[in-house]
Amino acid sequence: MARYVVTGGAGFIGSHVAEALAGLDHTVVVIDDLSTGHKHNLTGFSERITFVEGSITDLALLKRHFRDAEVVFHQAALASVPRSVADPLASNDVNVTGTLNVFLAARDLGVRRVVYAASSSAYGDSEVLPKREDMPARPLSPYAVTKYVDELYGKIFTDLYGLPTIGLRYFNVFGPRQDPESQYAAVVPLFITRFLAGISPTINGDGGQSRDFTYIDNVVHANLRAAAAGPAADGLVYNIACGASVTIQELCLEIRRLVGSEVAPTYGPSRVGDVRHSLADISQARRLLGYEPAVSLAAGLERTVAWYRANRAGGRS
Numbered sequence: 001m002a003r004y005v006v007t008g009g010a011g012f013i014g015s016h017v018a019e020a021l022a023g024l025d026h027t028v029v030v031i032d033d034l035s036t037g038h039k040h041n042l043t044g045f046s047e048r049i050t051f052v053e054g055s056i057t058d059l060a061l062l063k064r065h066f067r068d069a070e071v072v073f074h075q076a077a078l079a080s081v082p083r084s085v086a087d088p089l090a091s092n093d094v095n096v097t098g099t100l101n102v103f104l105a106a107r108d109l110g111v112r113r114v115v116y117a118a119s120s121s122a123y124g125d126s127e128v129l130p131k132r133e134d135m136p137a138r139p140l141s142p143y144a145v146t147k148y149v150d151e152l153y154g155k156i157f158t159d160l161y162g163l164p165t166i167g168l169r170y171f172n173v174f175g176p177r178q179d180p181e182s183q184y185a186a187v188v189p190l191f192i193t194r195f196l197a198g199i200s201p202t203i204n205g206d207g208g209q210s211r212d213f214t215y216i217d218n219v220v221h222a223n224l225r226a227a228a229a230g231p232a233a234d235g236l237v238y239n240i241a242c243g244a245s246v247t248i249q250e251l252c253l254e255i256r257r258l259v260g261s262e263v264a265p266t267y268g269p270s271r272v273g274d275v276r277h278s279l280a281d282i283s284q285a286r287r288l289l290g291y292e293p294a295v296s297l298a299a300g301l302e303r304t305v306a307w308y309r310a311n312r313a314g315g316r317s
């Protein structure tokens with residue numbers, strides 16, 4: 001039975017990673033400051049983990065809890081493009097300084113590997129599709145800059161200090177527990193909860209922008225594969241996606257169909273810092289991590305709609 005730490009474990013992605021690890025009978029420590037996460041995300045498995053309320057900006061706290069950890073799954077961040085546009089300093093403090101603290105504490109405490117959340121936003125608006133990890137980064141927002149800087153630190157910590165790190169560039173993750181109430185809510189929970197409430201959801205821009213949406217179970221699988229990967233996988237970043245894209249307009253209509261709504265979407269202004277198209281080449285993750293996205297967009301949407309239908313009050317389970 002190994003000891004694992006999940007930063008940001010009360011958030012959407014982190015809570016699923018923590019639940020999966022707890023389900024495998026590992027010792028799991030969740031570190032989260034509850035700034036965007038919620039304790040109710042731990043409902044159903046909270047008795048099988050240790051919850052520490054604290055910030056990744058607190059290096060001493062990290063060092064206390066990283067002792068004897070096999071792997072740190074670093075998910076904590078201010079995970080929003082618009083939020084970073086409004087307050088770049090706050091995003092930098094958590095996403096860059098906080099991540100640097102995670103790497104430092106892991107290095108000093110002899111953690112075997114850090115698997116950290118990176119982001120497809122690093123690619124920016126390059127015209128070339130699909131995105132491959134060897135393409136140059138072109139961040140378009142402060143958020144994207146912070147996540148890309150994390151990757152640079154990840155590589156430095158592997159090459160310079162011998163700390164094995166693996167970065168997972170998530171592409172538009174969705175699924176149960178994603179916060180539909182947040183001011184910066186992601187599009188899938190927003191559309192689902194609006195349609196369920198009989199309210200017209202707003203599409204930013206013309207809806208022709210496209211994304212490679214990734215169901216949460218695929219992301220959990222990627223984290224577990226990364227933790228178990230051989231040393232050749234270290235110091236690199238990996239696209240974690242489905243390898244297929246849909247437009248926001250198509251997504252919206254599919255969610256409307258699944259909900260059984262007849263409400264029409266409305267259209268608002270485009271969001272600053274948003275990229276137009278996004279689609280991943282996932283061959284590197286397949287090859288070096290053994291990653292395979294088992295849950296398709298269609299199946300993931302069906303499960304997600306079912307979950308929000310059953311948990312309408314703020315997404316509680």
Ligand SMILES: NC(=O)c1ccc[n+]([C@@H]2O[C@H](COP(=O)([O-])OP(=O)(O)OC[C@H]3O[C@@H](n4cnc5c(N)ncnc54)[C@H](O)[C@@H]3O)[C@@H](O)[C@H]2O)c1
Nearest residue numbers: 008010011012013033035036037055056076077079117173
């Ligand atoms: N959801 C996506 O589509 C997506 C895409 C690309 C990358 N990511 C990355 O995945 C990770 C998880 O994102 P998410 O969607 O689950 O977001 P989330 O907001 O649900 O989870 C982030 C968690 O980190 C916690 N946190 C924030 N600041 C903290 C701090 N200073 N100390 C400790 N905990 C702190 C929050 O309270 C929250 O529980 C983030 O690193 C994000 O940048 C997410």
